Amino acid sequence: MEEGEFFSCFSEINTGMTMNKKKMRKGKNHKRFSEEQIKSLEVIFESETRLEPRKKVQLARELGLQPRQVAIWFQNKRARWKSKQLEKEYNLLRANYNNLASQLEIMKKEKQALVSELQRLNEEMQKTKEERNDDCCGEQRVALSSSTWSDNGKYEPEVKLNQGIVLCDDDIKTEHFGFEEGSNHELMNMLEQAGDSGLTSSDNWGSFSSDSLLDQSSSNYPWWDFWS
DNA sequence: AGCTATTCCCCGTTTACATCA
DNA sequence: ACTGATGTAAACGGGGAATAG
Numbered sequence: 001m002e003e004g005e006f007f008s009c010f011s012e013i014n015t016g017m018t019m020n021k022k023k024m025r026k027g028k029n030h031k032r033f034s035e036e037q038i039k040s041l042e043v044i045f046e047s048e049t050r051l052e053p054r055k056k057v058q059l060a061r062e063l064g065l066q067p068r069q070v071a072i073w074f075q076n077k078r079a080r081w082k083s084k085q086l087e088k089e090y091n092l093l094r095a096n097y098n099n100l101a102s103q104l105e106i107m108k109k110e111k112q113a114l115v116s117e118l119q120r121l122n123e124e125m126q127k128t129k130e131e132r133n134d135d136c137c138g139e140q141r142v143a144l145s146s147s148t149w150s151d152n153g154k155y156e157p158e159v160k161l162n163q164g165i166v167l168c169d170d171d172i173k174t175e176h177f178g179f180e181e182g183s184n185h186e187l188m189n190m191l192e193q194a195g196d197s198g199l200t201s202s203d204n205w206g207s208f209s210s211d212s213l214l215d216q217s218s219s220n221y222p223w224w225d226f227w228s
Numbered sequence: 229a230g231c232t233a234t235t236c237c238c239c240g241t242t243t244a245c246a247t248c249a
Numbered sequence: 250a251c252t253g254a255t256g257t258a259a260a261c262g263g264g265g266a267a268t269a270g
């Protein structure tokens with residue numbers, strides 16, 4: 001229903017409630033306020049959502065209402081206003097979430113592409129290695145001279161291609177993604193979780209505080225710019 | 229300091245009324 | 250024209266917090 005249409009239904013001016021509470025509760029005179037009264041109340045509410053007692057009495061006199069009616073109108077108005085605010089915040093939060101989710105999808109695809117590329121390079125390297133094995137066994141011993149034996153007795157070769165790509169997992173992260181041990185630890189974890197579809201599981205949202213999303217004033221830039 | 233009465237507010241609910249199918 | 254369902258504004262009641270006497 002349109003607002004004008006709504007108000008036209010209640011053109012009867014409320015001349016003031018003189019009945020007591022019991023009569024009010026039982027009575028059939030439960031009239032809605034007139035358009036003029038509502039307009040005046042709205043104007044005051046825009047500047048102050050709470051009324052000082054003296055102003056409440058004065059306003060009630062001006063509008064031909066009981067002070068209690070004015071007080072109750074302000075109470076109900078605050079409740080309606082709060083409800084609308086909550087709805088706005090919810091919509092904002094949902095939009096931010098959708099934005100974040102789509103960014104995550106993009107990142108997952110990018111990661112998958114990088115993993116595929118890495119796999120391809122690995123296979124290429126393997127092929128090159130096998131060719132070298134065929135060509136010259138002596139050189140292989142030199143190339144693998146920096147390989148080590150780990151504490152658990154596992155052999156860990158460090159093999160380098162001519163282009164300088166280091167095929168050791170941690171080094172790849174450092175050289176290709178610019179990740180330093182420690183400083184980007186959280187981001188690394190996020191990437192690893194994303195690879196396991198961990199971020200899409202609601203189980204992992206326990207530490208995800210909606211407050212921090214809404215409280216954008218605490219940082220110098222919008223949180224969602226983190227991904228851009 | 230502890231108690232009581234009063235006032236205000238919030239929250240959830242009820243009541244009265246208008247609208248619509 | 251009547252009626253039941255639904256939505257909304259006005260009003261209520263309970264309970265907590267603050268304040269004064």
